[in-house]
Amino acid sequence: MESVWTQSCEIGKREPLLGNQRTEAAVIGAGMTGLLTAYLLREAGLQVVVLEAGRMAGGQTGGTTAKLTSQHGLLYHQLILDLGEEDAALYAEANEKAIEACRDIIQKRNIACDFTDTFSCVYSDHREKLEAEVQAAARLGLPASFVKDIPFPTPAAGAVRFENQAQFHPLRFLKALSEGLTVYEETPVRAVEGHRIQTDRGEVKAQYIIFACHFPFVNFPGLYFARMHQERSYVLALRDAPPMEGMWLGADQPAYSLRRWGDILLFGGSGHRTGENTGGGRYDALRQKAREWFPGARETAHWSAQDCVTPDRIPYIGRYTSGKPYWYVATGFGKWGMSTSMAAAMLLRDAICGRKNPCARVFSPDRFPARGVPRIMTETGQAVKGLTRQVLQTPSITAEELPAGQGGVVLLNGKKAGVYKAEDGKIHAVDIRCPHLGCQLEWNPDEKSWDCPCHGSRFDYRGRWINGPAQKDIRL
Known part of the structure; x- marks a missing residue:
């Protein structure tokens, strides 16, 4: 079934590529990341084309819950332990700046996309984890506090609240943003060699090539298949649920996501690693919890989405590989693609335009810290199981x-x-x-x-x- 976003916004079709072209920058993928990157590069003065295998915003962007937030679970306490305070602060800064950049574009272009300033909360049964997260986030300059009251019947001990976050309608945003961009739909890319992009409809030669296609499909070099996996999650659209402010997410399993869009509550959860749902029942489990928490609510839509997850939960944004300095990539957003898409677009624009960005090192695809080795071995083990x-x-x-x-x-x-x-x-x-x-x-x-x-x-x-x-x- 279609999401509430695809049901409520029709984006006009674009023509496919016809013949061969040359351009300064070619973006593969016309979702949130690809279109934002193309927009910022064009604003910086570059000639840009976008190549999309299907329809614009027709992939994972249409299945998001569309939370613009720097609060990516109970993240920052662990991030300080893993990266140190300086790099954890850069991760936070990149995402906070991404929210502000989205806000600025929407105001500058007067985009009607239901943009709403709000707060974000992560709730948990474990108060000590919440308090540690509040302290860590505050050390990094984030607008964090502990709250006790939760507007739905969970036994949680409280929540970590971030102020100055936002939510919006992603497709209405992209529909307006894409005006003036050169986007070729129904143009699947089959191969990339050097500066040449081979499609079913012609060849594009580009000085810079950006892979913004969710999961990078060029296996060698890069080896992204060996250092990421994908996860699925499910969403119900509920009418007649009690009013609720803010955006909510559970930190404990089973975890649930909640936010309103008008008079509809978006209730998500039942996530699993892709390929590990042979028993089914994910929607049914979500519906059972919805009946328990919101007995008067009516389901009006349901859908699912898929996200790439890296071993250290930090996206890969930057050069695709050191041997291809003109290839760039943005992937592995770990279910936080709205803020991270804008962060990626800003980082990639700066890299291509030769601007220094101190946040770049945190997201570098070249990183391979010792702490990540066991997790990467887990990804390799999953592949061996599948082949076996x-x-x-x-x-x-x-x-x-x-x-x-x-x-x-x-x-x-x-x-x-x-x-x-x-x-x-x-x-x-x-x-x-x-x-x-x-x-x-x-x-x-x-x-x-x-x-x-x-x-x-x-x-x-x-x-x-x-x-x-x-x-x-x-x-x-």
Whole structure:
């Protein structure tokens, strides 16, 4: 089902690329990050084109809960331990400046996007964690305080509150922001070599190339597939829920996200690593909690989103790899893509324009701290598990034995395949190997999709591509 954002905002179509072009900067991806980066580069005087495989803002931007905040969970106490106070302060500064930059653009261009100044809160059962976070955030100059009262029936001990945060309608914002930008839709990029971008519709030569496509699809160099994973989360739109101010997030599992948009409450949660939802029931669990907390509310929409997560929870923003100084990347936003998209756009603009930005070192894709090694080994282990399933795991049932309305890895004509059997008994079979790096895909019953547990690529039940890093379908 569509999100409230896509239901309430129609962005006009753009033409695909026709033939070959030259430009100063080419941005791959027309979501929040790509369009903001293109906008800031154009404002800096560069010639920019944006290449989008599907529709503008048609990916993860349309599934966000659209919180503009520097409060990314109970983050800053741990960030000081991991990075030290100076670099933790730079992380905070980059995100606070991002909120202010969004506010300035909206005011300057008079964009009607339901922008609202508000506060953000993270609640927890553990008061000592909350107090440690307040102290850490305050040391970094953030507008943090402890609050006791919570406007929904959770047993939490309190919450950390950040002032001067914001929320908005992301698609209305991007619709206005994209006016005047050169965006080519339905132009999937198939390869990038040096300064050349190969698409289905022509070649683009660019002095600078920016990968703002959610998950970087060029495996070598960069190795981003080995140092990130993807996670899914789910959202309900509820009418007739009690009024509530601010934006809320739980720090303990199961964690829930709450914010209002007009008379609708956006209630999110039930997250999991992509490819690890074979049992289903994620929406049902969220609905059960909604009935418990808001018994009079009515569901009007539901949707899901996917996010890239790095081992140290800090995005990769900067040069794609040291060997390609004219390639840039922004990825791994860890479910905080609204503020981080603007932070990324500002960092990338400064890097390309030769401006010094002290925050850049915190987000550098080249970082490989010792503390991150165990987490990176975990990502590698997940990939090995997925590859092992493909080679060694034998299906326990045949396609004929699969019940109607269900999907799974089965034997079809004596060979392993992914099959969804429709209610009318029609079989939809796919190649169960992910075309990215060969991991075995898993069935997601909540969304009737085939999901990769290694790197997060997704396909619909017919085998059509939904999410990368894979770039092609899996139809048999």
